[in-house]
Amino acid sequence: MRLLEFQGKELFSQYGISVPAASLVNSRDEAIQAATKLGYPVVLKSQLTVGGRGKAGAILKCKNASELLPKFDDLINKEVKGELPRGILVEEVVDIKNELYLSFFLNRSRRCYSLIASAEGGIEIESVDNKVIFDIPLEGLSPEIAEGAARKLGLKGITPTAFVDFTMKLSKLVMEEEAELAEVNPIAMLSDGSLMALDAKVIIDDNAMFRHAELKKYEHISELEEQAGKSGFSLVELDGNIAIIGNGAGLVMSTVDMVTDAGGKAGCFLDFGGGATTETIYEALTVISKIRRIRGILVNLFGGIVKTNLVAQAILDAYKNNLIDVPLFARITGAESEKAKAMLAGSQAKLYDTVEEAIHEVVNQVS
């Protein structure tokens, strides 16, 4: 779960990391109130989960009250990479002497957590040469490692204690909240030598959410995703018109690739997991039926244990109950496939022996 900036900053505050004074607003009135209370200048920051907000013009500075409303109106309706903001953060402008970078992340290849720090903040860390990387034990960062990082970075203008303190607090947050990533870019060094988090990018391990009831309030899932989740499905909405469903994330991804190669456009990715039954297929079709743009359904099911006639029955039921009215193209390996083909004859659904044939047909008919 990727937290919004204001949510990440709420967590930061809980762990004693200082952040600028700010309010989350959703209306013009709230924006005026917040800015007046903070005093100008203020920064308006669109609350989005996608990266690159600065470049996309989703962070705007307001020198005075006359700039506030036009800029607020601009941001609140502005889609960035297909995402509308979930509020605007109105934030005080702080006097920055210098900027740093700090992140903790799950280091997949080293199978541990790692810390990256740099004396150059505010730019993409990939393009920074002067940075240090340390592996962190599961118990969390030790002050010695943090001091070592501070020394290696050759920080000027602050005491190592301020850096060690900030880093230790962020490490505690990562370990206790089970974050996959906590990135602060930039950290502002203020004139009194203290450090403040100007941004917050925090990703919590979804699989650990059962241990973090307190983070539930940050969850933001569509009704559709919620329904899919309840059935144990993985759903990713895409912008095309062909629904792609199958058993297994890799298989469905692979099918999306092949549909794209054939000139089709995937409208959703739905993995209903192992063990297909009449019920799971019917539930998957129920989820699909709620996505309006879908004009055709492609089922790629690698069975073995699955009885294909059960799958065929679910498809027939879905048509009979007017759950779906678009054509369905399926490739299902498994027992009884001749029986399944006969069952579907005369319906809007058709079974194919290879996924390539099914894709060819769905792309032809839908485009």
Place this chain on the structure above:
Amino acid sequence: MDQEYDIFELLVGRDEDEDYKKKPVIIQGITGSFGSTHSRLMTAYGTNIVAGVTPGKGGQTFEGIPVFDNMAEAVKSTGAKISGMFVPAPFFLNAAKDALDSGIKLLVAVPEHVPIRDSIKVLEYAKTKGAKMVGPNTPGVIVPQVMKVGIMPAQPFEAGDTVVFSRSGTLMYEVSYNLTKSGFGQRLCFGIGGDPINGTNLIEAFNMIRNKDDVRSVVVVGEIGGDAEELLADYLIETRFPKAVIAYIAGRAAPKEKRMGHAGAIVYGNYGSAESKFMKFEKAGVPVAKRPAEVPKLLAQKLHLQAD
């Protein structure tokens, strides 16, 4: 690199072993719906399941297999070194510790949705016990026509001299099925797992078969997310990997920053992208198939080229 990780030794043994091809296996979570279904299928395939563990159900039997309350008792009475784990994700950490404390040397960790922190903990603990882990979020391992520990169907696999390492379950079946249809049987099919943290990663997996005379070629089924394929490509180049390698990568049409079903299948910027993986494999001279059905064609070409 750990040369002692001999997966065949663990799963099958040597022909002088008394229990050659009949290595005892314990199933943790044998009475659950998932565990019971697959225990039946594994037994039917030839796996020697000697015990099951379900806390609170000790003393019962499942299809003639004794059920114990904990791993200590199950291992003590059977001497098994392999555990097939079918416990729900929230119980994984404790179940794995129980197994490792009891002398299990290979954990096949089937559950999906294990918290990352728990995976790392188990992996670190396993290291101190000299044990190995496959997964989590793996379909398991199969030595075709000998035994399997996991949830894969039997039908796609046939014995032969190709090895398949896969980050995805169903794609492992799909690719193996295509190989089988084209006459490339498999010596081993091994699910690396769909999580960001893998008990056995691709490099370790390749390392354990690099000196096996009865393995002729390797197929790696990767997907977007992380840099396991990139690091594997470096390993293949640096160590002059001696066998034919073919790859398939799923997810090149997936949008960035969206988790595509698997916890590990997510692209951030260029990190984890399909393009990055293609480029590295190209450098390593590994042909990458465009779709699963193309894998056997590329493999035939590669073997033909090598024979020339």
